[in-house]
Amino acid sequence: MAQTPIKLHYFPLRGRGEVSRLVLHYAKKDFVDDRINPADWATHKPKTPFGNLPYLEIGNEAFGQSMAIFSYLAREAGLYGTSNIEALKIEQIAQLREDLLTEEIKVWKEKDAAKNAEMTKNMNENVYPKVFGNFEKLAKENQSKAGSKYSVGKQLTLADIILFEGTVTASQKDPTVLDKYPTVKGVAALVADVDGIKQYLAKRAKTDL
Ligand SMILES: N[C@@H](CCC(=O)N[C@@H](CS)C(=O)NCC(=O)O)C(=O)O
Known part of the structure; x- marks a missing residue:
């Protein structure tokens, strides 16, 4: 750098x-x-x-x-991959996570307890399953195609760091939330251990x- x-x-x-x-x-x-x-x-x-x-x-x-x-x-x-296609895949994950973060910020800002509870329920039942399901699909596909432990290509990229950070808010609230998404859980654990x-x-x- x-x-x-x-x-x-x-x-x-x-x-x-x-x-x-x-x-x-x-x-x-x-x-x-x-x-x-x-x-x-x-x-x-x-x-x-x-x-x-x-x-x-x-x-x-x-x-x-x-x-x-x-x-x-x-x-x-x-950390931006090794080809233009890998850069596209990284940006796809970045944008999916930005959509998730926008929803998380709305819940975090909502001070009315009843509204907050309703929004949290929607996060748990709809938003997290949809986004983490997409993360899981993308990372799993990459791992089997590239024969790697990463979410894009064969080496650590920004996408892995985003997958990790994108799951922290949910994991803090429910430490078991990633159990249904073992590939994402693996990538997150790997990032947390990077020097x-x-x-x-x-x-x-x-x-x-
Ligand atoms: N699209 C912008 C959004 C920036 C944004 O909304 N930042 C918020 C914090 S996450 C902020 O500065 N809020 C205070 C304000 O707008 O006065 C980005 O991704 O940087």
């Missing part, structure tokens, strides 16, 4: 910042992990490229949009999202 100083700005959550953090830790890149206190957000907001988080500073340039940011970092870290990521996870503060 390039030697230019990097600062990643996000809230003290995993949310839309965590995949980038995981990629940076995998790459063992020395970076500023700026976690903006929500109380300071109103003053910080006008400094961001698009009025939201995350954003990434590379030297004296700033860039927004979480998926663009983690894709750039993953390409720099050699750089493993050490970061050991000291990471637990957050609901």
